[in-house]
Amino acid sequence: MGKMLAYDFGASSGRGIIGEINNDMLKLREVHRFSNDPVIFSDYLQWDILRLCHEVKQGILKCKNAGEDIASIGIDTWGVDFGLLDSSGELLKNPYHYRDKRTDGMIEECLKYIDKKELYKRTGIQSAKYNTIYQLLAMKTLEDKSLDEASTLLMMPDLINYMLSGEMVSEYTECTTSQLYSHNLNDWDTYIIDKLNIPQTIFTKIVKPATVIGNIRKSICEELNVSPALVVAVASHDTASAISAVPSEGEDHVYISCGTWSLLGIETDQPITCDKAFEYNFTNEGGIDNKITFLKNIMGLWIVQECKRHWEKEGHNIGFSELVKMAQSEKECVSFIDPDNLLFYAPNNMPSKVRQFCMDTNQPVPETYGQIIRCIEESLAYKYRWAIEKIEEITSKKINTIHMVGGGIQDQLLCQLTANATCRKVIAGPVEATAAGNILAQAMVLGKVKSIAHGREIIRNSFDLKTYLPQDTNIYDKGYQKFLKILSLK
Numbered sequence: 001m002g003k004m005l006a007y008d009f010g011a012s013s014g015r016g017i018i019g020e021i022n023n024d025m026l027k028l029r030e031v032h033r034f035s036n037d038p039v040i041f042s043d044y045l046q047w048d049i050l051r052l053c054h055e056v057k058q059g060i061l062k063c064k065n066a067g068e069d070i071a072s073i074g075i076d077t078w079g080v081d082f083g084l085l086d087s088s089g090e091l092l093k094n095p096y097h098y099r100d101k102r103t104d105g106m107i108e109e110c111l112k113y114i115d116k117k118e119l120y121k122r123t124g125i126q127s128a129k130y131n132t133i134y135q136l137l138a139m140k141t142l143e144d145k146s147l148d149e150a151s152t153l154l155m156m157p158d159l160i161n162y163m164l165s166g167e168m169v170s171e172y173t174e175c176t177t178s179q180l181y182s183h184n185l186n187d188w189d190t191y192i193i194d195k196l197n198i199p200q201t202i203f204t205k206i207v208k209p210a211t212v213i214g215n216i217r218k219s220i221c222e223e224l225n226v227s228p229a230l231v232v233a234v235a236s237h238d239t240a241s242a243i244s245a246v247p248s249e250g251e252d253h254v255y256i257s258c259g260t261w262s263l264l265g266i267e268t269d270q271p272i273t274c275d276k277a278f279e280y281n282f283t284n285e286g287g288i289d290n291k292i293t294f295l296k297n298i299m300g301l302w303i304v305q306e307c308k309r310h311w312e313k314e315g316h317n318i319g320f321s322e323l324v325k326m327a328q329s330e331k332e333c334v335s336f337i338d339p340d341n342l343l344f345y346a347p348n349n350m351p352s353k354v355r356q357f358c359m360d361t362n363q364p365v366p367e368t369y370g371q372i373i374r375c376i377e378e379s380l381a382y383k384y385r386w387a388i389e390k391i392e393e394i395t396s397k398k399i400n401t402i403h404m405v406g407g408g409i410q411d412q413l414l415c416q417l418t419a420n421a422t423c424r425k426v427i428a429g430p431v432e433a434t435a436a437g438n439i440l441a442q443a444m445v446l447g448k449v450k451s452i453a454h455g456r457e458i459i460r461n462s463f464d465l466k467t468y469l470p471q472d473t474n475i476y477d478k479g480y481q482k483f484l485k486i487l488s489l490k
Helices: 049-064 104-109 115-123 132-141 145-149 155-166 172-178 188-197 218-224 240-245 275-279 302-313 320-327 350-358 367-396 410-421 431-443 452-462 474-486
Strands: 004-011 013-022 025-035 038-043 044-045 069-074 080-084 152-155 211-215 230-233 253-258 263-269 283-286 292-298 401-405 425-428 466-468
Touching: 004 025, 004 049, 004 104, 004 155, 004 211, 004 240, 004 431, 013 049, 013 080, 025 218, 025 431, 025 452, 038 452, 049 069, 049 155, 049 218, 069 155, 069 240, 069 431, 104 115, 104 132, 104 253, 115 188, 115 275, 132 145, 132 292, 152 172, 152 292, 155 172, 155 211, 155 230, 172 240, 211 263, 211 292, 218 452, 230 431, 230 474, 240 253, 240 292, 240 431, 253 367, 263 367, 275 350, 292 302, 292 367, 302 320, 320 367, 320 410, 350 367, 401 410, 410 425, 410 466, 431 452
Parallel strands: 004 069, 069 230, 253 401, 401 425
Antiparallel strands: 004 013, 013 025, 038 044, 080 152, 211 230, 253 263, 263 292, 283 292, 425 466
């Protein structure tokens, strides 16, 4: 039986990774990596979806040229963004980027149609200006003709699956990020859709993870001279795929999927939409195996990435590892930011934004590279602690362990700071959790993995995990109280 090909699209880069499972061991190998750069066109931030589809084909071609027999392909991406197709299946325009300014003020606009708390009770999704619901409302408000001309809406992974297979379906985990899905109905929420006067007809059938969508189109097979591999709906929201591969046991843990965003939460059987969950702006997204991922979206290493990008523009090409070393040598608990403040949402001159926040809150202003990175990463670790304490408050569960997965765990300082700031054990790994979770869903279709529990056992067998224990807890406890006071958090 052939191998499995996972495409993991992040907000800054994408990669194709081959996976194979033998004797309950998973091996991954990267075959193709490419940048994913948003494009500003006619003053709007957009995704270059045609190039991304081209990169998918290039990865398949590389597999063929390397003599790899591919049995199946799975796609995962970030959440909320989508493309619109006309009645002939042609893309009407490039998908907009979730950081585009079009959604400014749309949360407030939405309140004219539906109460914020009612919206949360129906969808379980936190109010965030980038959600699909606000993107569609922006199109209505701006009288974007493409919405009137649209026959079908496909979320980003579904759009790429359509390019590959010719089949138009919507995968469950990705749909739930839209704030237009009802966990109670197990379907699109037509009540909300009608309230906003969005056409119901553009929404397609929803399929669960580990479902065969179809085969690679005949035209693509002929173009690339490859066999028609299966196109599989995996847990196509990258967070859901990453959580699938968390090597956890028991229930006394939280996960942090750590990258551009930090997604921190737990798995539950039912959505949690109580008043406290609403107040703290937690979200209930779809997971694999009919689970709900109850989590907090935290800005994550985006702020570090943007600092690095700015310094590169200034001619200072400093690697991440060097920046981390600089941060390690700086004094702890000097200055803090709120990673989720809207000041840090958009790109451009992130170091000055960090300094501005500290200045506005009467803190020592970080000046050096190391001081800025230390400020960001300690702030992230403290925001993790705040979110964990709120989960404990909402669920009455005691959290003893943090499982950190994803590319962000290569930053060992962040892992150690997380242990220090939260006063909890951190187990880090695997780095390639999203790709591993993508592969596991394909392997379930192919009969190589019996269940998610079996898949997680395979992950524990296959990857080295690193444990971080809390250090200097008295110092970091005092720092946390300072952090809460500066940010006015309860």
